[in-house]
Amino acid sequence: MISFPTPSVYQASKCYFTHGTLAHPDPKQLPSKGKPWSTLLGQDFVHKVDLILPQQSFEKLRMKLGQDAYSPTHSRVIMTLGDILNGEFFTQYIKVGNIMMLSEGRIGQDNVFAIKDGTLTMYLEKEMYERAGLAGRPHGVKGKRGLKPRWVVQYDLRSPASFPGKNGFDRLLYACKNVFNRPVTWLFRSISEIPDPDPLAKHFPTKYTSAPFIVEDIHAMVPALKPPQTSLVAHDRLDVEEFGTDLYEWLSLLRLESPRINTGDQIDPHLSRYALPGGPGGLQQADLCKVSWQGFISPAWTRQVLVDTILALPSRSWFSLSVSSFGREITGNSTECTILRPENSPGEYLLWDVHGHE
Numbered sequence: 001m002i003s004f005p006t007p008s009v010y011q012a013s014k015c016y017f018t019h020g021t022l023a024h025p026d027p028k029q030l031p032s033k034g035k036p037w038s039t040l041l042g043q044d045f046v047h048k049v050d051l052i053l054p055q056q057s058f059e060k061l062r063m064k065l066g067q068d069a070y071s072p073t074h075s076r077v078i079m080t081l082g083d084i085l086n087g088e089f090f091t092q093y094i095k096v097g098n099i100m101m102l103s104e105g106r107i108g109q110d111n112v113f114a115i116k117d118g119t120l121t122m123y124l125e126k127e128m129y130e131r132a133g134l135a136g137r138p139h140g141v142k143g144k145r146g147l148k149p150r151w152v153v154q155y156d157l158r159s160p161a162s163f164p165g166k167n168g169f170d171r172l173l174y175a176c177k178n179v180f181n182r183p184v185t186w187l188f189r190s191i192s193e194i195p196d197p198d199p200l201a202k203h204f205p206t207k208y209t210s211a212p213f214i215v216e217d218i219h220a221m222v223p224a225l226k227p228p229q230t231s232l233v234a235h236d237r238l239d240v241e242e243f244g245t246d247l248y249e250w251l252s253l254l255r256l257e258s259p260r261i262n263t264g265d266q267i268d269p270h271l272s273r274y275a276l277p278g279g280p281g282g283l284q285q286a287d288l289c290k291v292s293w294q295g296f297i298s299p300a301w302t303r304q305v306l307v308d309t310i311l312a313l314p315s316r317s318w319f320s321l322s323v324s325s326f327g328r329e330i331t332g333n334s335t336e337c338t339i340l341r342p343e344n345s346p347g348e349y350l351l352w353d354v355h356g357h358e
Contacts, residue, residue, distance in 0.1 A: 017244040018351040019227055022341065025307045036339045036351045037303060040323060043335065044116065045102050045187075046297040047326045050255045050290060051309065053319035055217060058289040060312050065212050065291065069304075074189040074296035075205035081113060081184075082176035085157075089199040094118060094157050097192040100298055102326065104185040108150065113184070118158035122180075124151050132175040187296040210295030218288040219263040223250060223278040225318055225342040227350075246277035248352050251320055251338060255290065299323075306339065315346035 018035055031037045053061075064070065084090065084101070093099045094115070101115040112123040122136075129136060129151040136153035155172060156162060162169050188205065227243050253261050253274075260267065260274050263285050267274075276283055302323050309319055322338040340350040 014355045016353040017241065020349060021347050022349040025310055027307060027311060030303060030307060036349055039337050039351060039353050040303050040306065041299045043299045043323055043325045045100060045326050046299060046302055046323055047294065048324045049293040049297060049302055049305065050322040051305065051319065052254055052288060052290050054317060055287040055289045057313050057317040057319065064308065064312060071209050071211045072295065072297055072301055073207060073209050074187055075200065075207050077186050077188050077200065077203050077205035078183050079186055079203050080182065081180040083203065085173060085176060092195040092199050093190065097190060097195065099191065100189045102187045118156060120155045120157050122153040124153060126151065128179065132179045134171065134175055189296050189298060191298050191300060208295060210293045210297060213292045215257065215290045218290065220254065220261045220286060220288050221263055221276055221283040222286045223247065223276060224282055225340065226345060248338065250277060255322060316344045318343035
């Protein structure tokens with residue numbers, strides 16, 4: 001019998017667990033280097049944010065959540081790629097301003113366009129790539145036999161060479177006119193100040209607001225939120241990894257509002273064999289709160305939420321912030337990171353950084 005290896009497209013995502021120290025952030029000079037800040041800013045396009053904290057601590061954030069800054073907005077608009085690279089939209093939003101844009105489709109199956117930090121990234125199927133005549137590189141997991149090859153093309157739109165009259169940019173404009181000329185649906189978010197008049201207005205965008213969705217008084221059983229000190233001192237990697245896996249699973253069930261973590265939950269073991277980490281003696285009853293945002297959100301905004309949460313809550317209080325980006329090649333295959341500050345540990349953090357394969 002001939003056995004075939006599992007195709008690499010089905011390989012599992014990887015999760016990196018970090019336990020480190022967290023310096024007190026300066027609200028006037030937001031941190032960007034070092035974990036967990038670099039992990040947050042490394043997200044592509046954020047789709048969902050979950051903040052979990054004790055109900056008592058949430059009361060200190062309730063007034064702040066009512067501010068406009070905690071209800072980020074984005075737009076849905078139909079445009080061609082040529083509309084973006086021409087006229088006032090190009091000069092005001094890309095050359096001068098700072099925007100994020102993501103087209104419809106799934107990377108790995110459709111032709112997808114994305115703009116972030118002034119860089120245009122195009123994920124193209126082979127036929128479209130060859131018709132465009134642009135310089136790119138192969139994209140995707142190596143060894144995908146039987147699957148259509150794909151290509152990725154990138155342009156720095158803020159470069160001095162990205163102007164009409166320059167050979168490379170004129171080639172891109174030609175491809176927009178003759179190949180990428182179909183109107184597509186985009187998600188749009190301006191990170192900088194919106195110009196007046198707004199060049200986006202003539203394309204009749206639909207505006208959406210990602211207001212916080214609050215679930216209060218979650219009666220949950222809370223396990224120990226710090227790695228065992230004996231394991232840290234002894235550098236017992238397996239013990240720390242087991243702790244990190246169990247705690248991440250508990251946080252994930254809490255985000256899903258699963259009844260498995262509720263106080264007094266009873267379930268037939270034939271239906272669920274999940275057991276709370278730490279056993280009955282290592283659990284505490286607590287009332288928790290979950291605050292969620294869903295939409296087209298920038299990584300800089302999630303960093304601001306983390307900074308504001310640290311500054312607003314007492315140093316002894318714990319909280320968890322989870323950030324999920326849009327799915328990439330396969331439905332549900334998104335990158336994600338979860339940051340936890342344990343109770344009575346203002347200078348510590350736990351970080352789970354999940355990387356989906358490409």
